[in-house]
Structure formats: structure tokens, C-alpha cells
Amino acid sequence: MIISVASGKGGTGKTTVAVSLALSIENSQIIDCDVEEPNVHLFLNPEIKEKIKVKTLIPEVDKNKCNYCGYCSQICVYNALAVLKFNSTGDVLLFPHLCHGCGGCILLCPERAMNQGYREIGEITIGYKENVEFVEGKLNISEVLAPKVIEKAKSFIKPDKIAIIDAPPGTTCPTVSAIKGSNFCLLVTEPTPFGLHDLELAYEVTKALKVPSGVVINKSEDDKIIEDFCKKNNLPILMKIPFKREIAELYSKGVPLIVAMPKYKEKFQKLITLIKDFKK
Amino acid sequence: MKQILVISGKGGTGKTFFTGCLAVSLPNKVIVDCDVDAANLHLILHPKIEQSSEFIGGKIAFIDEEKCTTCGACKEVCQFSAITEDFQIDEFSCEGCTICSYVCPTSAVIIKDRISGSYFISNTDYGRMVHAKLGIAQENSGKLVTKLREIAKEIAEMNGADFIIIDGPPGVGCPVMASMTGVDLALAITEPTVSGFHDLKRVIELVKHFKVEIKIIINKYDLNIEMSKKIAKDLEKLDIEIIGMIPFSEEILASVKAGVPFLKFSKSKLSKDIEKLIHKILDSL
Numbered sequence: 253m254i255i256s257v258a259s260g261k262g263g264t265g266k267t268t269v270a271v272s273l274a275l276s277i278e279n280s281q282i283i284d285c286d287v288e289e290p291n292v293h294l295f296l297n298p299e300i301k302e303k304i305k306v307k308t309l310i311p312e313v314d315k316n317k318c319n320y321c322g323y324c325s326q327i328c329v330y331n332a333l334a335v336l337k338f339n340s341t342g343d344v345l346l347f348p349h350l351c352h353g354c355g356g357c358i359l360l361c362p363e364r365a366m367n368q369g370y371r372e373i374g375e376i377t378i379g380y381k382e383n384v385e386f387v388e389g390k391l392n393i394s395e396v397l398a399p400k401v402i403e404k405a406k407s408f409i410k411p412d413k414i415a416i417i418d419a420p421p422g423t424t425c426p427t428v429s430a431i432k433g434s435n436f437c438l439l440v441t442e443p444t445p446f447g448l449h450d451l452e453l454a455y456e457v458t459k460a461l462k463v464p465s466g467v468v469i470n471k472s473e474d475d476k477i478i479e480d481f482c483k484k485n486n487l488p489i490l491m492k493i494p495f496k497r498e499i500a501e502l503y504s505k506g507v508p509l510i511v512a513m514p515k516y517k518e519k520f521q522k523l524i525t526l527i528k529d530f531k532k
Numbered sequence: 533m534k535q536i537l538v539i540s541g542k543g544g545t546g547k548t549f550f551t552g553c554l555a556v557s558l559p560n561k562v563i564v565d566c567d568v569d570a571a572n573l574h575l576i577l578h579p580k581i582e583q584s585s586e587f588i589g590g591k592i593a594f595i596d597e598e599k600c601t602t603c604g605a606c607k608e609v610c611q612f613s614a615i616t617e618d619f620q621i622d623e624f625s626c627e628g629c630t631i632c633s634y635v636c637p638t639s640a641v642i643i644k645d646r647i648s649g650s651y652f653i654s655n656t657d658y659g660r661m662v663h664a665k666l667g668i669a670q671e672n673s674g675k676l677v678t679k680l681r682e683i684a685k686e687i688a689e690m691n692g693a694d695f696i697i698i699d700g701p702p703g704v705g706c707p708v709m710a711s712m713t714g715v716d717l718a719l720a721i722t723e724p725t726v727s728g729f730h731d732l733k734r735v736i737e738l739v740k741h742f743k744v745e746i747k748i749i750i751n752k753y754d755l756n757i758e759m760s761k762k763i764a765k766d767l768e769k770l771d772i773e774i775i776g777m778i779p780f781s782e783e784i785l786a787s788v789k790a791g792v793p794f795l796k797f798s799k800s801k802l803s804k805d806i807e808k809l810i811h812k813i814l815d816s817l
Contacts, residue, residue, distance in 0.1 A: 260570045262543005262702040267727065288703035289541055289734060291727040309611065329591055329630055354611050354629030393737045396674065396706040421543045421702050422569030425671040428624050444788050446548065450570040456668040461624070497755070497780070504756035506726035 254415045255527060256285075256434040256463070260450030262421035264440045265470035265493065268503060270418040271295045272510040273438075274384045276520035281413045284388040285430035286420040287374060287401040295508045298379035298386035306374040306389070306404045308397055309353035313344045317365035320344070324357035324366065333357060349396060374401035378408065385413070399429040406433070414524070423453045431457060436527050437465040438490070443475045451478065455487065466530065468523075471495040490526050491519060533688055534817050535696040535715040537566075537744075541731030543702035545723045546751040548572045549784060551699035552793035555658040557810045561695035563656065564684045565663040566677045566711040568649070573699045576793050579654030579661045587664065587679065589648030589672035591628035593621050599640035606632035606641060624669055648672055651680060653687070658793075660687050674706035681711070704738045712739070717817060718746045719775075724759035732763070736772065747773050747816065749809070752780040775816065776809040778802075 257270040271292055274282040284292040311324070311333070320342030322335040332350035336343045348371055358366040373395045379386040389405030391398050398420070406429075409415045419430035431437055437458045441451040451467070458465040467482055469475050472492040482489050493499065493509070502512045510516045538551045551573055555563050565573040593614070595606070600619055607615045610632055614625035633641040649666035662684045664676055684696050700711040712718060718739050722732040732748070739746045748767060753760040764774055778784075779802070787797035795803055 261572070262570075264544060286703075288705045288708075289727075289731040291542075291730060294726040294730055327630070327634070329628060352611075352627050352629060354627065354631050355609070356629055356631035356634070359609055359631065360634055391705065393704060393734060394709065394741045396709070398705050422673075423668055424569050424666060424673050425669075426705065427569075428669045432624065444785070445575045445791050446572045446788060449572060449575055453570055453668065460669050500752075500755055500780075504723070504725035504728075504759055 254409060254417060254434045256417040256419050256431045256437045257440060258419040258427060258431055258437055258454050258457070259421055259440045260423060260454035261441070261446055264442045264447060265468070266440050267291045267295065267418055268470070268509055269438060269440050269468055270416050271508045272516060272520050273523065274416045275508060275510050276517050277414055277524055278383060279413050280383070281385040281387060281410060281415045283405055283409060283415055283417045285402045285405055285417050287389040287391040287398050287405070287426070288420060290388045290390050292386065292418055293377070293388055294506045296381045296384065296386055298381040298384075300377055300379040302378040304376040304378070305372050306376060306401045307370040308351075308373050308400055309355055310348055310351050310369045310371045311346060311357045311366040312369035314365045314367055317363045318342070318344060319363055321362065324361055327356055327360060349394070352397070353400070373397050376405055376408070398426040402426060402429040423457050427457060428461065431463055432461055434463050436530065437463045438468055439465050440468045440470055441478055442471040443469060443473060443478050445477070448477050448481060451481065455485065464530065466490040466527070468493070488530065491523050533694060533696065534717070535698065537698040537700050537711055537715040537718045538721060539700035539708065539711070539718055539735055540702060540721045541704065541735040542723070542728050545728055546721045546778070548576065548699055549788060549794060550719070550721055550749065550751070551697060552576045553795050553806050554697045554810060555656070556793045556795040557807055558695050558697060560693050561659050561697055562684045562688045562693050563659055563661040564680050564696060564698045565661070566680060566698050566707065567701040568664045568666045568673045568676050568680070568707060569701060571663055571665065574663055576788070576791055577656045577658060577661060578791070579652070579656045579663065581652045581654045583653040585651055586647050587649045587651050587676050588645045589670060589675055590646050591630055591643050592623060592626050592646040593628070593630065593632050594642045594644060595619055595621060596640045596642060599638045601638055603637065605635045605637060609635050627671070649676060651676065651683070653683065660691070662687070673701075674710040677707045677710035704734050708738065709742070712742050712744055715744055717813070718744050719749060719813065720746055721749050721751050722763065723752045724750060724756040724763060726759070729759065729763050736770065747775040747813070749776045749778065750774060751778045753777040754779045775813055778806065
């Protein structure tokens with residue numbers, strides 16, 4: 253079973269929920285898909301076993317074959333290639349950060365002068381903390397192809413485990429890549445207009461992806477605005493975590509909620525049961 | 533004209549709250565919300581939309597069922613696994629590279645513009661605002677950010693504005709980079725948490741890459757004084773200035789809940805301190 257934890261807005265408590273959930277159940281995997289700013293390791297402190305590079309396809313020009321016709325540059329919708337032609341010679345310039353790795357130039361070059369090359373854009377880290385398997389995707393600084401790193405991280409999901417995906421904030425391609433294919437999505441929110449607004453967006457993403465979802469209210473106080481929204485959309489509220497300075501302080505030190513406050517273990521176990529029931 | 537970007541790395545550290553303060557306090561400016569994924573600034577500045585335009589983020593493929601012979605040529609070349617078992621385009625996976633249209637022997641692939649969202653030019657009580665709403669599960673937020681900044685610059689030049697204030701997205705990915713190019717100052721709002729500091733360090737690396745000046749504000753600094761001290765010590769080594777510290781405040785939370793910029797919401801000592809901090813930032817430019 254794959255459960256993703258998402259929110260729209262950043263800082264609502266996705267990582268808090270994802271880590272505590274993974275630690276409360278047997279046989280879990282936690283997949284940190286917030287590849288721009290992965291934080292799970294700060295709370296889990298896993299023992300690292302393996303690191304794997306994430307690479308993307310790029311073209312490599314064979315100067316012996318290229319006649320600088322410029323076709324590759326014409327067909328590249330990402331403007332990642334520029335071809336300069338002088339009398340009998342020329343140059344092909346690749347802007348690697350613009351290249352999406354579609355492979356079109358390699359496939360369609362009339363002279364077959366483009367070869368497959370690879371460029372590193374990120375890294376997968378695999379480790380363990382007690383019974384929890386840890387998988388983290390991390391995008392290199394100044395790189396943009398977050399979905400590629402997310403998909404690579406998700407390729408380590410094992411079907412016999414309960415995989416918890418910590419998704420990135422937002423509603424666009426990286427978030428979609430993270431949530432896609434989940435059996436359930438937990439939407440973590442807070443009772444503020446920002447939290448509500450971004451919950452609405454995140455809920456739309458789960459609907460578009462046809463992933464069933466439920467809500468966790470973090471920093472819970474007067475939750476009326478969130479409760480009204482959930483009621484209107486028939487969206488279950490599965491858990492509440494109160495607004496307490498003590499919880500914020502624990503978070504600041506990197507202590508997982510269920511480690512510092514073991515009474516939460518039962519609540520997270522109940523959350524898993526609710527999700528399983530909901531699925532049925 | 534100076535461009536000030538508010539960023540953080542980690543979400544929820546107080547970017548929009550602080551951008552709201554800048555919007556109230558700074559004279560003669562244009563305000564831009566570049567967090568196009570999950571824009572929030574409009575929830576405290578309440579813009580009145582004057583002009584709305586469609587944003588075309590790129591291309592998307594369609595397969596004409598009548599012409600398609602299900603030969604699979606498109607599927608074979610698609611690097612994004614965007615063609616489903618029954619030869620439909622999975623719009624969440626299609627990156628609009630158009631290569632399928634070149635290899636289809638029966639010209640069954642049609643390439644269309646992808647309308648990814650809308651962008652707006654608006655008026656607020658605090659000046660002109662440029663903002664956007666990206667469609668659900670769309671891509672190319674970097675391109676949309678660039679568009680918003682171009683419009684803001686045009687308006688600023690036309691009106692002789694002194695500042696462009698930019699509310700940035702979280703993370704370090706493409707919309708953040710698009711928000712950052714060519715700004716005069718990046719103000720990074722962090723919090724004294726292990727994750728806040730971890731994410732700030734990634735932002736600092738990115739800022740270095742773009743050769744942009746950065747100054748730091750520690751928000752909720754008293755949540756973990758030890759961590760605030762550690763951040764201060766590490767930043768000193770990197771020769772990066774902490775220009776201000778803001779305490780954990782229920783009053784700030786109340787202003788967000790009320791949907792009012794903090795400097796309008798409160799005239800408390802904290803409010804005056806934040807105004808002083810903004811003057812200090814301006815003096816440093």
C-alpha cells in the first residue's frame with residue numbers, strides 16, 4: 253500500500269506526519285519525495301547503506317557526422333539546442349538545464365550525429381532506521397527536473413511494505429509525480445486562510461489523479477474553516493494535532509512527535525487503520 | 533528601481549507574512565506573488581483584478597482515435613511514459629516535447645497549446661500587484677514566474693516605481709530560480725528548526741550560484757534559542773548577515789487568520805520593531 257502525505261502549503265506538518273506514521277507501523281518504507289528540500293533524514297537519522305546517482309538523457313554531438321543543418325534546434329521545443337553554421341564548419345550548443353531529455357534530437361537527426369549521453373541531476377539515498385526503510389531523493393542545486401528524481405525514488409517502493417511518501421508542497425509537476433499512483437493521500441493542513449486555500453488546491457490535485465484522500469489538521473485550535481470545507485466536500489478528517497508550543501519546540505530540535513510523545517503512537521496506528529478501512 | 537525577493541527554502545516560515553509587511557511599509561512599489569503553485573499573498577492583500585490573461589505554458593499532444601492504428605511508434609519514443617495502454621495521452625505525464633508527432637506514420641498526433649493557468653494585473657490598497665493562478669497539476673511554473681516578473685517590471689518602469697517586492701515560492705527548483713535572477717536582494721526567512729536551517733543552506737547555495745546578495749531574517753527565533761545561536765554562528769562563518777529576528781507571536785498568527793497584513797493589523801511594539809527592521813533593510817540596499 254502506498255500512502256502519500258501532501259499539503260499544498262509548505263510548513264503545515266507533512267514531514268511530522270510522514271515520519272511519525274512510518275515509525276508507528278511495522279514493515280514500513282518512507283520515501284522522501286520533497287527532492288528540493290528533503291527533511292525526513294533530519295528526524296529519522298537513518299543509517300545510510302547506499303547512494304545512487306540520478307541521471308537524465310542528454311544529446312552528445314558526433315562532430316564527424318554533424319553537418320550543422322540546424323534541424324535539432326528547430327524541433328527542440330525547450331530551446332535547449334542552438335546550431336551555429338560557418339562556411340564548412342560549425343558548432344552545436346547544448347543548454348543542459350533547458351533539456352528535458354525527450355531524446356527527440358537523437359532520434360530525428362538526419363545524419364544520425366547525436367548520441368545518447370547522460371547528465372547527473374540528483375541522488376537517491378537508501379538507509380534504515382530500525383524497521384523503517386528510508387529512501388530519499390535529492391535534486392542537485394540549480395537543477396530543475398525534480399519529477400525525474402521523484403520517479404527514481406519511487407522506483408524503490410516495495411509492494412509488500414506500507415510505503416509512506418513525503419510529497420513536496422505545491423500543486424504542479426513535482427507534487428503530481430509524488431502523489432500519482434498512491435492508494436491514499438493524507439492532506440495535512442492548518443486552520444488558517446492560507447492552510448484552507450492550499451488544502452483546496454491539494455484536494456483538487458488528488459481528485460484529478462483519482463487518489464482518495466483524507467485530512468489531518470495540524471496546529472489545531474478553532475478549526476471551523478477547515479471543518480466546513482471538509483463537510484462540504486465529504487472529505488474525512490482523520491486526525492488532529494493540537495497547536496502547542498511544546499510540539500513546535502520538539503520539531504525544531506528534530507525529534508519525531510511519536511518519539512517525544514509516545515501517546516501519539518496509538519493515534520497514528522489508528523490513522524493507518526482508518527485509511528485501510530476507508531480503502532475498503 | 534530595486535527588486536527585493538522574499539524566499540525561505542522551507543515552506544511555512546513566514547514569507548508571505550513578511551512580504552505583506554513590506555507591501556504596507558515600502559513606498560511606491562509593484563508587488564508580485566511568484567508562488568504560482570500555491571499563491572497566498574492575495575489572501576492578505578485582497579487585490580481587485582483589473583486585467584486577466586491566459587497563460588500558455590507549453591504544448592500538449594492529442595491522439596486522433598480515427599487516424600490512430602495503435603502501431604505503438606509514439607509509445608516507443610516517448611521518454612515520459614505519457615501514452616497509455618489504450619493510446620490516450622496522460623496529460624499529467626506529457627511534457628509537450630512533440631516527438632510523438634514526428635514518428636506517427638498516420639499523422640494521428642495533434643499538438644495543441646497547453647493553457648496552464650491565468651495571470652492577473654490588480655490593484656490593492658498598497659499598490660499594483662501582479663499574480664497568477666496555475667491550473668491544477670500543470671507545469672512550467674518557472675515560465676509563468678518569468679512572465680509575472682516581466683509584467684511587474686514594465687509596470688514599475690512605466691510608473692517610475694522604486695521597488696518590486698517578490699513573494700517567492702518554497703524550495704530551490706525552477707520557479708525559485710526564475711524568481712531569483714537579477715534581483716537586488718534576496719531576503720531569506722528562516723526558522724530555528726533543524727529543517728528550516730537545512731533548507732536555508734540549500735537556498736544559500738542557490739543564491740551563490742546566481743551571485744545574488746542574501747540577508748537572513750530568523751522568524752520565531754525564540755522557539756529554539758540554541759538553534760538560533762547555531763544558525764547565527766554558522767552564518768557568520770559564511771559571512772552572511774542576519775538582518776533581523778522576529779519572535780514567535782500569536783499576534784502574527786491572528787493577523788494571518790484575519791487576512792490582514794500584520795503592520796495594518798497591529799500597532800504593537802512588535803509591529804514597530806518590524807517597521808524598524810524594514811528601514812534597516814532599505815538602508816542596506
